[in-house]
Amino acid sequence: MPTYELVYFNARGRGEIARLLLAQAGVDYEDTRLTQDEFKAIKGDVTKAPLGQLPVLVVKGTATPFPPIPQSHAIERYLARAFDMYGKNIEEATRIDVVCECVGDIFTHIMKMFFEKDDAKKAELGKSFVEKDSKTILTAMCDALKKNSGGKGFFVGDKMTIADITVFNMAETIFGSMPPLAAMYPALKEFSDRMKAEPKIAAWLKKRPETAM
CATH class of the missing domain: 1.20.1050.10 (Glutathione S-transferase Yfyf (Class Pi); Chain A, domain 2)
Structure with a gap:
């Protein structure tokens, strides 16, 4: 079963819709909230922040290795599909x-x-x-x-x-x-x-x- 870590700042901003989707799905996840200094330390690491920005969703436990997901809307739609919250057709x-x-x-x-x-x-x-x-x-x-x-x-x-x-x-x-x-x-x-x-x-x-x- 996949596990999730959402990496963002201590704000609602571009991370809150993902948090609400995870909450409604009843899925436990790691809600990682970085300070600006902590973000600066990983900003240039493409394995942690692929586009040098937040939020990033880290998904583990999938059948094949899955790279960290950047872009808030991509994260939201990934979660919506995973939790059957993207419509019937x-x-x-x-x-x-x-x-x-x-x-x-x-x-x-x-x-x-x-x-x-x-x-x-x-x-x-x-x-x-x-x-x-x-x-x-x-x-x-x-x-x-x-x-x-x-x-x-x-x-x-x-x-x-x-x-x-x-x-x-x-x-x-x-x-x-x-x-x-x-x-x-x-x-x-x-x-x-x-x-x-x-x-x-x-x-x-x-x-x-x-x-x-």
Whole structure:
């Protein structure tokens, strides 16, 4: 049986979706959280950080040797396939991909705000995000949720997939930092609350280290 080690920083960032997938799958793993100095010490070692960046997933115990996996989305999709959380067929997998790519577009805007040093510009970006930049995608997400399950289930199919994990991770970020969005998209807020109450997800949220993001 494979064993897993997720190597990242002490932050949610690009490692949290993988952690949520592992939590929902009920799989024990080594949650290795490096300091910046510890990362610098391995950055040039391609056997530990193939692309000189984190996260990296180390998989052991497979039938054939498996090199460390870089790139957060590749890690997430590997785990989703391994844990049967990538849909029942190619159609569902494609719908899942669309949802995940939409979340990626949302995070492109979020990262601009996060790294903006000028407070006035940061506030302007936040206002634009709430009023304009996020509107099309978040509205489409609510519509997709309602069409699939009347707004009471999952985004694709009849069980939790990587799409749900990815949207939940996004919802935690945007509803926590921009509260008005919760009232603007109640279907998405209700979905986030249901996900938060899922036993394995709830257990992870309770024990995970407190970090800013």
